[in-house]
Amino acid sequence: MSVLIFIDINEEGAVKKTSLEVLTYGARLAQQLGVPAEGLVLAPVKEELAALGKYGVQTIHQVQNEALAHFDAQVYTKAIAQVAEKTGATVILFSNNTDGKALAPRLSARLKAGLVSGAVALPETANGFIVKKSVFSGKAFADIKIATPVKIITLNPNSFTIEAGTGTATVAPVEVTVDAPKVKTVSVNRQSSEVPLAEAERVVSGGRGMKGPENWGILEDLAKALNAALACSRPVADAHWRPHNEHVGQTGGAIAPNLYLAVGISGAIQHLAGVNRSKVIVVINKDPEAPFFKAADYGIVGDLFEVVPKLTEAIKQLKG
């Protein structure tokens, strides 16, 4: 019996921040269950894996296999299933990030292991195994009971605080037998300098009130001052003012940053659905009746073209 944590590696060979959250979560769960916490790395990695022990894992199983050089959910799933069986894992954890969303369901079907995706808290294990997840696009939670012997959970990004101690993990090489991937990676286009939206602790988001794509400079300046990622509302993405991957809301991305700063967004219910798990919401809108104010923690009623540059200056002053 053990908790097995899938450690997601980005194209540059670094451990994704969302995996550090899952490592912390997995270590806490293992403690709760009285079993070891173990990590699993499949992709080529440049970091010192033993150092991940500081998040509370005792062992890291490392597979080095040419077939796993690029991501193919089918091949990765077979590899994870083999390691899970070899190590006797009873709980398998992923981040609910792009790779986790591809792998966890496949593994669930392969192992006939119950899956809860988008968990927001540690499971209740005193009586059965019940996991709280976000549903209705953040408008509600569901407690899901998993009754199968092996259980799979994907953890929503920004739902669990990373905690680092001082431990060192043992890195154990492990062999798997997998076929060559059927999915061929042609190119990867990633802005490694930018904070990925789903992982961002702070997000600055613009809506129709911005009046046009040419006005985004003031939001970019504010985002830079705050070290924040940029997002936008659906009308903005639909009008091609901003790329689709910045769209947050019911049919776009769902995010849960510590700070969500909405500029010129009225706050339609579909937009709120994607952002209402944010810890602090700040709304800047010239319309005092904008529904977003009802869901906000702080607000300024005013002309965004005047308020935003002043705010950027005030943030810069604070940071000295």
Add this chain to the structure above:
Amino acid sequence: MKILVCISKTPDTTAKIAFTDNNTKFDAAGVQWIINPNDEYYALVRAIELKEADPAAVIHLINVGGADSDAIIRKALALGGDEAIRVNAENLDSFGIASQIAQIAKENNYDLVFLGKETIDYNGSSVGGMVAELLDLPYISLATKFELNGTTATVTREIEGGEEVCEVALPVVVSCNKGMAEQRIPNMRGIMAARTKPLKVVEPAASDALTEVAAFSLPPAKAGVKLVDADNVQELVRLLHEEAKVV
């Protein structure tokens, strides 16, 4: 080319979220049902575009649900599906739904299985990956672009902070994300044609449930907004720094 598009029935995006039966069931009173937007705008419309480029292509729709799904299935037929299959089963978990879809897919040898990246009610993002595994097919999740060149697909998928372009030979299962296609409104001709398109109802195959809902809950209400004067942005920064501690 045969395309299977999986469509789910979800509450309208503006539906009030409430629960009954001691918080174990979604309160459907007064709720308008729609095609899950991710299934409709991205998966179905992209499938229709592929059929427009290749008139020999056939689009089958599949829904796992009760008779109250028929209205949204007719709408999907009006948009451009050729025929529909409804597996008459309710209250299945993701694995149960995926098992039903995989069963139908095995019988029909589809070249492409499309579905939305997730439903807007359960937000599981699970059925596509499960179907792919049950069929032992490749799976591309969160696709934002899909181009076909003979029997090879070039697919762009979302990754953290960017995108990845990959190539895969059909058959493949694809979960569809914003960017794949844009919402369409069914026209009168489509609505008329949909009335006579086949909608076959089949009984479910035996399948296992791996999970069950124990209870639903609503998040605590917000305390209320603190408004700061537009001429006093320093005060907002102070509050964010000292009170909220997020800056």
